[in-house]
Amino acid sequence: MSDPRGWIDKMDGQKTVILGVTGCIAAYRAADIAGALKKNGIAVHVVMTKNAQKFITPRTLEAISQNPVTCDLFERDKPWEVGHVSLAKAADAVLIAPCTANILGKIAHGIADDMLTTTVMATKAPIIIAPAMNTRMYENPIVQQNIEKLESMGCRFVGPVSGRLACGDVGLGHIADTDDIAKAVLSVLDVKKDLAGLKILVTAGPTCEPIDPVRYIANRSSGKMGYAIAQAALERGGEVILVSGPVHIPPPRGARMVSVETAEQMRDAVLGEYENADIVIMAAAVADFMPESADGSKIKKADTGLEIKLKKTPDILIELGKRKKNQILIGFAAETDNLEEYAKQKLIDKNLDMVAANDVSLPGAGFGCDTNIVTCFLKNGEKIALDLAPKIKIAHSILDQAARLRGNV
Numbered sequence: 001m002s003d004p005r006g007w008i009d010k011m012d013g014q015k016t017v018i019l020g021v022t023g024c025i026a027a028y029r030a031a032d033i034a035g036a037l038k039k040n041g042i043a044v045h046v047v048m049t050k051n052a053q054k055f056i057t058p059r060t061l062e063a064i065s066q067n068p069v070t071c072d073l074f075e076r077d078k079p080w081e082v083g084h085v086s087l088a089k090a091a092d093a094v095l096i097a098p099c100t101a102n103i104l105g106k107i108a109h110g111i112a113d114d115m116l117t118t119t120v121m122a123t124k125a126p127i128i129i130a131p132a133m134n135t136r137m138y139e140n141p142i143v144q145q146n147i148e149k150l151e152s153m154g155c156r157f158v159g160p161v162s163g164r165l166a167c168g169d170v171g172l173g174h175i176a177d178t179d180d181i182a183k184a185v186l187s188v189l190d191v192k193k194d195l196a197g198l199k200i201l202v203t204a205g206p207t208c209e210p211i212d213p214v215r216y217i218a219n220r221s222s223g224k225m226g227y228a229i230a231q232a233a234l235e236r237g238g239e240v241i242l243v244s245g246p247v248h249i250p251p252p253r254g255a256r257m258v259s260v261e262t263a264e265q266m267r268d269a270v271l272g273e274y275e276n277a278d279i280v281i282m283a284a285a286v287a288d289f290m291p292e293s294a295d296g297s298k299i300k301k302a303d304t305g306l307e308i309k310l311k312k313t314p315d316i317l318i319e320l321g322k323r324k325k326n327q328i329l330i331g332f333a334a335e336t337d338n339l340e341e342y343a344k345q346k347l348i349d350k351n352l353d354m355v356a357a358n359d360v361s362l363p364g365a366g367f368g369c370d371t372n373i374v375t376c377f378l379k380n381g382e383k384i385a386l387d388l389a390p391k392i393k394i395a396h397s398i399l400d401q402a403a404r405l406r407g408n409v
């Protein structure tokens, strides 16, 4: 039984969810959501913002969660504990439901000025957000950018859905159904921690090969696939090193980032981490060619055409294959035709344990997409097709194979 005076007491093996409640009409739904989580055997600790208390009382949520509700950053029930840190540490997941545009913006920009936002900032647990706001606010590009940013950092969003809003408008902005919110929390809690104690080295994004100080050769890689793999590995308890070329997405929370520009820099960074890595996944779209010599000053527009002599970049994966000891080594194969033939050839040529091959010409699988279609070719001859799915799902399926190869099921 949980101790009604304690911050974080719970039964052995019981999962703890911090339920953040923010100030909007939908705050009353927090009672229902807390009840649904309790019914699933989850220890619920509610943290309310000041404005949330104008819509629902802490007492109601205390009765339903059967735990003290925290509203004030400086509450001193247990003066020797720093409340937001102990809650943040105890959380297996943090759910913010409902989440206003204001709190969304604060979290996306690292503002921590109350109990809920400091708890969110201090936690390493997965974060699930159920937004609720007026359609006009929801459609505001700033809100959309904040959602995109948080999503790419690994936060999960449930809803909003369309419905009749408090102001009488009908549109997108209504908080999701309690069942859908509970399901999202349960699926996050369900993620196995099979990579705990393992070092996962992931590369992502393009490399940029300078022609002169202002121009470079690169490719269309967005980094989304590699970042999703890093995110999934973190969710499964892995220690993640993410070696990334230049991209426009924020890094997943908890990954150790190594930022590089060129193939040679990526090679050095990867080799520096390789020895101690347990699983290595080369999702980067490493440029195959670099200018033979980069000009030190800007090349001026000449009347005659410009010729750039190119040479091959180092093939990082081939080098990793040659130096392989106990690492599970996984490469990607981005193809536009003969997928199976080329992928299998890369598996052999680069001494890999698995190739994740994708036909980048298919809709939903090209560079920059949020989804992918992948076929995994394993060195034992197995072929596993992963149908069109969000990149985070594909990432988990690739890691399922990596864990299996490591005999870690």
Ligand code: CTP
Residues within 6 Å of the ligand: 263, 282, 283, 284, 285, 286, 287, 288, 313, 314, 315, 316, 317, 318, 330, 331, 332, 333, 334, 335, 346
């Ligand atoms: N790769 C690498 N170093 C390079 C080029 C590619 O480590 N210089 C890695 C990629 O990260 C990927 C795999 O090799 O995991 C296959 O990359 P891909 O571009 O599909 O194939 P290439 O080996 O470059 O061959 P090709 O472009 O001829 O298909």
